[in-house]
Amino acid sequence: MSLLFHSRTLLPGAFLTLLFTAAALISLVWVPYDTTVVDIANRMKPPSWLHPFGTDQFGRDILSMIMVGARTSIAVALVAVGIGMAVGVPLGLAAAARKGGLMDEIIMRANDLVFAFPSLLIAVMITAVFGASALNAIIAIGIFNIPVFARLTRGAALSLWNREYILAARVAGKGSARISLEHILPNVANLLIVQGTIQFSLGILAEAGLSYVGLGAQPPTASWGRMLADSQTMISLAPHLALFPGLAILLTVLGLNLLGDGLRDSLDPKLRRART
Amino acid sequence: MSLSEAGLLSIQDLSLSIHGLPILKNVSLDVAPGRILGVIGESGSGKSITAFSVLQLLPGGASCTGSITLSGKDILSLSEAEMCGLRGRDVGMVFQEPMTALNPLKTIGAQVAETILIHERVSKAEAMARAADALHRAELPQERFPLSRYPHELSGGQRQRVVIAMAIALRPKLLIADEPTTALDVTTQAQILDLLKRLVAEDGMGLMLISHDLAVVADLADDLVIMRQGEVVESGPAKVLFGNLQHPYSRALLEASAHVPERCQEVLELPLLQVRDVVRDYTGHTHGWWGKTTQFRAVDGVSFEIRKGESLGLVGESGCGKSTLTRAILGLEEVQGGEILFDGLPVFTHHHANQIVRRRMQVVFQDPYGSFNPRWKVERLVTEPFHLLANPPKGAERDRAIAEALESVGLSAADANKYIHEFSGGQRQRIAIARALIIKPDLIILDEAVSALDVSVRAQVLDLLADLADRFGLTYLFISHDLSVVRSITDRVLVMKSGKIVEEGPTNTVFDRPNHPYTQQLVAAAPVLPAGIA
Numbered sequence: 154m155s156l157l158f159h160s161r162t163l164l165p166g167a168f169l170t171l172l173f174t175a176a177a178l179i180s181l182v183w184v185p186y187d188t189t190v191v192d193i194a195n196r197m198k199p200p201s202w203l204h205p206f207g208t209d210q211f212g213r214d215i216l217s218m219i220m221v222g223a224r225t226s227i228a229v230a231l232v233a234v235g236i237g238m239a240v241g242v243p244l245g246l247a248a249a250a251r252k253g254g255l256m257d258e259i260i261m262r263a264n265d266l267v268f269a270f271p272s273l274l275i276a277v278m279i280t281a282v283f284g285a286s287a288l289n290a291i292i293a294i295g296i297f298n299i300p301v302f303a304r305l306t307r308g309a310a311l312s313l314w315n316r317e318y319i320l321a322a323r324v325a326g327k328g329s330a331r332i333s334l335e336h337i338l339p340n341v342a343n344l345l346i347v348q349g350t351i352q353f354s355l356g357i358l359a360e361a362g363l364s365y366v367g368l369g370a371q372p373p374t375a376s377w378g379r380m381l382a383d384s385q386t387m388i389s390l391a392p393h394l395a396l397f398p399g400l401a402i403l404l405t406v407l408g409l410n411l412l413g414d415g416l417r418d419s420l421d422p423k424l425r426r427a428r429t
Numbered sequence: 430m431s432l433s434e435a436g437l438l439s440i441q442d443l444s445l446s447i448h449g450l451p452i453l454k455n456v457s458l459d460v461a462p463g464r465i466l467g468v469i470g471e472s473g474s475g476k477s478i479t480a481f482s483v484l485q486l487l488p489g490g491a492s493c494t495g496s497i498t499l500s501g502k503d504i505l506s507l508s509e510a511e512m513c514g515l516r517g518r519d520v521g522m523v524f525q526e527p528m529t530a531l532n533p534l535k536t537i538g539a540q541v542a543e544t545i546l547i548h549e550r551v552s553k554a555e556a557m558a559r560a561a562d563a564l565h566r567a568e569l570p571q572e573r574f575p576l577s578r579y580p581h582e583l584s585g586g587q588r589q590r591v592v593i594a595m596a597i598a599l600r601p602k603l604l605i606a607d608e609p610t611t612a613l614d615v616t617t618q619a620q621i622l623d624l625l626k627r628l629v630a631e632d633g634m635g636l637m638l639i640s641h642d643l644a645v646v647a648d649l650a651d652d653l654v655i656m657r658q659g660e661v662v663e664s665g666p667a668k669v670l671f672g673n674l675q676h677p678y679s680r681a682l683l684e685a686s687a688h689v690p691e692r693c694q695e696v697l698e699l700p701l702l703q704v705r706d707v708v709r710d711y712t713g714h715t716h717g718w719w720g721k722t723t724q725f726r727a728v729d730g731v732s733f734e735i736r737k738g739e740s741l742g743l744v745g746e747s748g749c750g751k752s753t754l755t756r757a758i759l760g761l762e763e764v765q766g767g768e769i770l771f772d773g774l775p776v777f778t779h780h781h782a783n784q785i786v787r788r789r790m791q792v793v794f795q796d797p798y799g800s801f802n803p804r805w806k807v808e809r810l811v812t813e814p815f816h817l818l819a820n821p822p823k824g825a826e827r828d829r830a831i832a833e834a835l836e837s838v839g840l841s842a843a844d845a846n847k848y849i850h851e852f853s854g855g856q857r858q859r860i861a862i863a864r865a866l867i868i869k870p871d872l873i874i875l876d877e878a879v880s881a882l883d884v885s886v887r888a889q890v891l892d893l894l895a896d897l898a899d900r901f902g903l904t905y906l907f908i909s910h911d912l913s914v915v916r917s918i919t920d921r922v923l924v925m926k927s928g929k930i931v932e933e934g935p936t937n938t939v940f941d942r943p944n945h946p947y948t949q950q951l952v953a954a955a956p957v958l959p960a961g962i963a
Contacts (some may be wrong), residue, residue: 317800321864324759324792325814326784339804 163415169408175403177223186214188221189373197391207393210383215393219401221375225287228429229369230356231275232291234349237298242345244299245306246337249314250329261307264300272297273362287370294359298352305348309341343420347413354409361402377402436500437462437635438483438603443495445482445659446474452478453659455495459652460603460635465626467650467667468639469682471883472854475659476639480605483637484520500602518548521596525608527588531580536593537564538576546600560598566631567594568624585747585867586617590624597628604629605637610645614746614910619954622649641883643686644913644956647671655679671958681885687958688888689917690895694902696920697737701772701872701904702758707731708766709753711713727753729928730767735872740898740905742919742936744912744951750928751908755876758906760787769871788817791865795877797857801849808845811835814868834863837900838893855886859893866897874906881913891918912955916940924948 186204192212199206206215226321248260283289310333313319322332363369364378372379377398384394438460445453452476460466470476481487481568483497485504497504499519507515516522524530531540537953541560544553551559561571567590580588581957589609596604606625610618626649629636640646646653646666654664655676662676674680728750735741745751756762758769769776771786791814794800801810809830815821822830832842839857849857858878865873875894879887895918897903915922915936922939924932924947932945943949 193850317794318798318802320761320794321792321800321861322813323761324790326787326789326817327813331816336802340802 159212161415162411163353163419166408166413170412171405173223173408174227175219175406177227180217180220180224184214184220185219186217187216188213188375190245197387197394199391199393206397207391209380209394210387210391215380216398218268218375218380219397222377222380222398222401223405225364225370225376226357226360226376229287229294229360230353233294233298233356233359234329234352236291236295237302237352238345238349241299241302242306242338244308245303245308248303248307250333250335250409252311252314257307260303264303267296273354273359276359276363277366277368280363285368285371287374287376290360290363290369293363294356297359298356301352302345302348305344306341309344310337312341313337343416347417347420350409350413350416354406354413357402357405357409394415437501438637439496439498439676440479440483440502441496441609443479443482443488443493445478445491445493447488448490451659456656456659456661456951458654458661458664458891460637461711462602462635463629464639464651465629465636465649466652466654467644467646468637468654468656469641469646470656471641471682471885473658474656476656477607479639479656480522480607480639483603483605484516484522485509488517495807511957514548517544517596517601518599519601519603521599521601521604523589523592523596523604523606523609525611527585527592527612530592531588536577536579537569537574537583537594538578540591540599541576541594544595548599560594562590563594563598566597566628567591569594584617585613586621589613589617590620593621593624593628593683597632597634600632601634603635603637605639607639608641609638611640611642615912615956616746616954618645618956619670620889625649642956643683643884644958648956649926683958685884685888687913688884688891690888690891692740692895692898692918694738694740694899696739699737700734701737701739702735702755702906703770704734704758704767705732705770706766706767707754707757707769707837709750709757710765711763728757728764731925731928731930732767733923733930733933735904735906735909737871738898738902738904739921740907740919742915742922743906743908743925744910744915744922745925746910746951749925750959751925752876754925755874755906755908757791759790759792778942780809784817788868789871791868791870791872792874792876793858793861793865793878795880797854797861797881800861801857803849806845807835807847807849810849811845811860811864811867817868830867834867835860837866837897838863853886855882855890858882858886858890862893862897866901869877870903871899872904872906874908876908878907880909887914894918912940912951913957924951940958 190213194212196210196212197210198204198208204214204216206219208214209218248257251257274295276290279293280289284368313336319332319336320337321324360369361375361381363376364376365381365382369378370376378399388395439457440458443456444451444757456475456479458466468476468479468897482493482527483499483504493505533747538557538560541563542553542556545559546553559577561576563572565571566603569587574587580591583591605704610621611624622645625636625638628634638650650667652665653667653670655662655678657678663670663679667917707728708726708730711725711727712722731754737884743751746928757764758776758941760776763777763780771789774783774786776786811831811834812827831845835844837844840856840859840863849860852860877891882890891914894905898905907915907919919936921934923930924939924945926947932939932943932948940952943952
């Protein structure tokens with residue numbers, strides 16, 4: 154365990170990630186103010202003791218909005234990474250098991266096809282066709298996580314397929330599906346965890362981007378991207394309206410990237426050996 | 430040898446520790462110009478780190494005491510910049526693995542010239558001319574191996590010659606060769622050793638030849654140093670030393686490398702495995718999906734038989750088709766022609782491996798580090814072949830089977846709950862044997878199973894194999910490039926070359942009176958310990 158803390162980026166990354174996860178979880182049971190109630194008398198108040206981050210143009214508490222927004226961002230990004238892993242990893246394992254075969258070609262060329270499109274543009278298209286909602290944003294972001302995980306899994310699995318313990322498993326009569334599950338998957342898991350945190354941060358950015366252009370979560374659901382979009386016309390009047398959701402996005406993405414870097418350093422036995 | 434006489438390299442009382450952990454203890458040795466010093470030891474004996482300390486290429490946290498003197502200069506007091514001037518110019522180094530010691534993106538000429546350009550202010554053209562000369566001296570003449578070749582266009586032995594050319598390009602006073610032939614085939618090994626010997630004589634440089642193989646060093650070295658656990662246990666001129674080994678460890682090492690396990694097993698006349706006219710082709714797509722395909726015949730009409738209780742050796746160099754044949758016998762890959770019968774049953778039926786046959790064969794691989802899933806415990810690793818059984822034992826019966834398998838290879842039942850990284854190389858190979866034994870097979874294929882082990886561990890594993898064969902009536906197919914090992918444990922031997930069996934017969938007959946020119950070449954190239962000392 155102590156090896157986990159050798160990395161300098163792991164702790165700050167884990168701290169920031171936990172902070173925003175905690176904010177999202179707390180918002181499920183308690184928020185300082187209800188974010189669906191409009192309080193015109195208190196609109197656009199600067200930060201104060203009552204409202205630490207101030208209030209927006211409808212008098213809603215920005216701290217509460219950020220907490221609820223964290224929930225949206227994390228839920229969208231998490232489910233999108235989940236889709237990417239759930240579909241991409243089995244595809245990658247299957248492609249590696251049939252290296253050079255027809256299945257490998259089909260899977261990898263389909264991957265190339267998805268990779269060839271700018272991801273945010275397709276997300277815009279999907280939400281434009283199927284309507285703007287958090288669910289469609291999840292699906293759009295999730296689809297673009299699939300080839301990332303499929304490629305990564307295939308590459309790592311290919312090198313493992315040449316190991317003698319895989320040969321030993323084949324001598325024991327195990328089929329490729331079973332070998333992939335029992336031998337390959339546990340040995341590529343670290344890589345997947347690290348890539349997962351990085352895709353997670355990209356998912357948060359993508360959700361914020363989609364919400365910013367109005368294609369993500371719809372009102373009254375609070376979302377960081379929407380908060381930024383709503384505040385842009387008032388940025389000269391009340392800069393705190395844009396500042397706090399912007400900081401929230403920045404710090405979450407930074408935290409997740411640091412966490413990913415730190416995990417990679419700690420989980421990669423080669424880097425670990427180089428450091429000790 | 431006294432200091433004044435030694436002249437070239439003198440290491441006195443060198444002690445080295447890494448992060449406070451002592452690695453070398455009072456190591457002293459001398460290399461004289463024009464002489465070859467053999468440094469022998471098993472893995473972990475500190476032989477490589479001694480060589481690296483001469484170049485001061487040590488891992489972080491290392492600190493040395495004592496003295497290293499290279500032609501009058503005190504190495505330990507030199508700065509890093511001064512060491513850079515010395516490495517490659519005064520001291521050349523040849524590494525073990527020719528596959529990774531060269532940069533795959535640069536031509537061989539550029540790589541040899543690089544050493545020259547770093548140390549001398551010469552034009553690129555002149556450096557290339559001198560590189561050509563160095564390669565020529567390493568027996569890679571320009572006409573056949575132009576400077577524009579890339580490493581992947583050369584064989585392992587040719588690459589090792591490039592590495593040697595890099596090391597001798599500036600005619601260093603001292604050449605350090607760290608296991609220079611361990612990764613090579615016997616015949617290539619003999620050629621590389623001849624080359625090193627010739628270069629030492631021509632240039633009058635000193636050679637420090639590091640090896641775990643007594644026989645390799647015995648042929649070549651003028652002086653010997655035997656190391657164990659960071660200490661020199663015995664040293665002196667080779668001729669004197671071999672005739673009169675004092676230290677019990679040196680004697681044990683010598684015995685281990687000439688070890689012949691006792692075997693008293695009966696060979697039945699019944700054939701267990703019959704291989705008939707087996708052909709295995711590989712199809713290569715060299716020009717994309719729709720381009721021409723190339724055919725490569727890895728196994729070409731091979732036929733042989735293994736009788737019950739017999740131990741059959743299969744000898745050949747890398748790329749001769751040994752591994753392909755093994756895979757075909759194990760039912761991992763289908764053959765294009767011929768048939769393989771196990772106890773009268775085909776290994777392949779309707780394009781699928783025959784499970785009944787598979788249950789009766791197991792395999793032990795070469796690499797004790799790569800043949801286990803690092804995330805599994807020993808009990809799960811050892812019981813993997815249970816997958817072949819229709820009703821694998823469960824609960825207490827399974828525990829009993831695990832304990833029995835581990836105990837039969839000299840480990841304890843409690844080892845079942847450990848992870849594989851807690852074991853040494855020799856222990857891992859025992860676990861690999863336990864994994865093969867657990868379903869009580871009739872035939873065990875040993876694919877270079879002892880090649881990666883130290884001599885003393887190898888002797889123990891060979892004894893274990895002989896003992897297990899007696900106890901369980903096992904039949905072995907022993908695949909190896911090491912003739913001495915094959916000779917010590919097999920009844921009959923097959924010699925394979927380019928996918929064909931070129932010679933076959935009782936082991937002693939084949940090795941004492943080889944008929945086929947290739948077998949003669951192999952036997953002549955195999956390093957042997959000087960007669961009368963083992």
